[in-house]
Amino acid sequence: MRKKRWLALGLMLLLVLSTALAACSSDSKDDGKDESTGGKEKKEKTLIFGRGGDSVSLDPIAVTDGESYKVTQNLFETLINFGEQDTTLKPGLAKSWKAAKDGLSYTFELQEGIKFHDGTDFNAEAVVKNFERWMSGNAETRPYFASMFGGFNGDKAAVIKSVVADGDYKVVITLNRPQAPFLKNLAMVPFGIASPTAFEKDGKKFGDNPVGTGPFKFVSWKRNDSVTIEKFANYWQDGLPKLDKIVFKTYPENSARLNALIKGEIDLADGINPSDATSIEDNADLQLFKRPSMNVGYLGLTVTRPPFDNVKVRQAVNYAIDKQAIIDAFFEGQAEVAKNPMPPVISGYNEDVKGYDYDPAKAKALLKEAGYDGKEIELWAMPVPRPYMPDGQKVAEAIQKNLADVGMKAKIVSYEWATYLEKAEKGEADAFLLGWTGDNGDADNFLYTLLDESNIGSNNYTFFKNAETHELMLKAQTEVNEAKRNKLYKKAQEILSEEAPWVPLAHSTPLLAGRADVLNFWPHPTGSDKLDKVDFK
Missing domain, CATH: 3.40.190.10 (Periplasmic binding protein-like II)
Known part of the structure; x- marks a missing residue:
């Protein structure tokens, strides 16, 4: 009997031990415990980045949009x-x-x-x-x-x-x-x-399965929903990246993105409305980030389409729009009025350009001089928030009202983001809202890239051509003396202001927000953020 009791007791102990071992095994799988960390928890670090729109392609050479670069910068x-x-x-x-x-x-x-x-x-x-x-x-x-x-x-x-x-x-x-x-x-x-x-294997489909040397490698892309990338185990810089995985999650509405952040569904969010800045700063669970400003938001006027093939009509639209009211209403102090196609932080900026004050009477007079027939135009509103314009739809509505006040009817239209860019690039818009975040801190990246005839069909969506600005910009590219370069760019800005292919609206300070436990996130002025050092507390 004693032998049987000891045998039964041994079986019970074995059963308890097995259960405990199974539990430990389960804990290791669920909580990330392993021997390499001395049995301490090693949880997978996943950052969810909420953004306003989907990428166009993940082949960086094939695109110009910031939502694509947000991902490719890390691949x-x-x-x-x-x-x-x-x-x-x-x-x-x-x-x-x-x-x-x-x-x-x-x-x-x-x-x-x-x-x-x-x-x-x-x-x-x-x-x-x-x-x-x-x-x-x-x-x-x-x-x-x-x-x-x-x-x-x-x-x-x-x-x-x-x-x-x-x-x-x-x-x-x-x-x-x-x-x-x-x-x-x-x-x-x-x-x-x-x-x-x-890229030799995949050809045109390389943008669907990108391969680089970056700290993260591509995992998956669910169109209009999310892009997932994960840590590249053989990355050449020791100790990086800190995160195991990043999910770029699309929330077209700014309010929905912020709500997701507050609920803890995401860890970082861009496209924060300026009106939400104070509430974020007052929330102990969140932190507010300000991206160094290097951008311009603008209304483009396609010069090959009536009525904007007439310079007086373009000038009239510049006088018609109340830029300060737009900034007060939608940027809440996180922007300054623009008068040039490049921001003041860029070397070569021309302070002496007067720009266009809000003057509806002057706008009406110019429209009359131009013989404007009152035909309705299409005013394109961006479907996604951008760093240089937190709410394109509301800005479009304000501009629509300004134009109506001077006798120009405008119908607001929009398209899905990739389609919007594609159609605008082809010159299909009458007037369109867009903007630009500088990619290298040089005047060439604004003036030549966006308004030179060489870039019609790529980044010059207005189809603007001017022989004098073309010559000035090419000379500035080859001039290594900065003072001489700046003089050339300042002259180009004077001509661009007079020719008015744009209505420069605002230079914004883009806002982002994150959970309080996010570490080492440094927003870059180019809008393309490296996330290799980002970590959690």
């Missing part, structure tokens, strides 16, 4: 980096670079031992193949390359002549003409280096 890396919250130049995939005295060639020494997410090697050959891919495109497929480097293989205006490998980890880029912002252009997010193996 791809450029040869040169910007500083954490400015546009100073830092090493990236290139550890160093040297320019020739004549400014016609640059030699880049590359980092070694780096892998793309698909396991292929990053080296000089990979860099050359990326440039070959970019240079063999066109303005429709490579819009930003056209804007920043003048053109493609064989084009007279092309800045880049050749890109060759000199060994495994050295690249020499030769130019057709000097370009003052060349290095800053290379640091821009569109020029992230992609895996040649992947």
Whole structure:
């Protein structure tokens, strides 16, 4: 009997022990305990980033929109980096670079031992193949390359002549003409280096399955809902990234995005309404972020479409719009009135340009002089909040009222974001709301990129052409003396103000918000944020 009792007791102890071990096993799976951390919890760190719109493509060279770059900034890396919250130049995939005295060639020494997410090697050959891919495109497929480097293989205006490998980890880029912002252009997010193996395999579908060298790699994309990326285990910078996963979640409405943040459904949110800033700052569970301002929100007037093919009508619209009222109503002190197509923080800004005061009487007189027939126009309103314009629909309604007051009827229309950009790019809008966040801190990135004839069909949605501004901008690109460059840009701004292809509206200070436990998030003035150092308390 005693033997049986001991046997029964042993079985019971074994059962209890087995249960305990099973529980421990379950705890390890659910709570992330493992031996490498001494049995301490190691929970997966997932950041959910709420944003206003979906990406257009995840191939950075194929797009110009900020929602795409928000993701690709963390999947791809450029040869040169910007500083954490400015546009100073830092090493990236290139550890160093040297320019020739004549400014016609640059030699880049590359980092070694780096892998793309698909396991292929990053080296000089990979860099050359990326440039070959970019240079063999066109303005429709490579819009930003056209804007920043003048053109493609064989084009007279092309800045880049050749890109060759000199060994495994050295690249020499030769130019057709000097370009003052060349290095800053290379640091821009569109020029992230992609895996040649992947883009040669996937062709036009590369944007659906992107492969770079960045701290995170692509996982999935649910259109108009979310993009998921995860930590790249073989990332070349030790200790980074801090997060295991990031989900970019789309909430078109600002209020819905903020509510999701308050409820703890997301960790970061951009596109915060200025009116919500105080309530966020008063909430101990949240924190408010201010992105350094480097943008412009504007009303574009397509100069190839009546009535905006008449400069007097364009000037009239500039006088008709009460910019200060718009800023007071929708920006709540987080913006200043714009008069030029570039913000005051950019070197070369022309303070002496007078701009257009709110003057409905002057607007009516100009419309009469122009012979405006009163025909209704279409006024395009952005369907998503943008850093330079928190609520495009409400701004459009205010402009509609201003135009009605001077005798111009406007019908507000909108489209899904990608369609909106595509149709505006083709010149299909009469008047359209849009804006721009600077990508490199240079005047060229605003004036030449957005308003030069070379960029019609890419970033110049107004189709504006002017021989004098074209000559000024090309001279400014090749002029390395900053004072002389600034003089050229200031003259260009005077002409642009007179020709009035835009109504510059506002330079905003974009607001973001996050949970109080989010660490090391530093909003970048370009609007493309690196999230490799972001962590939780």
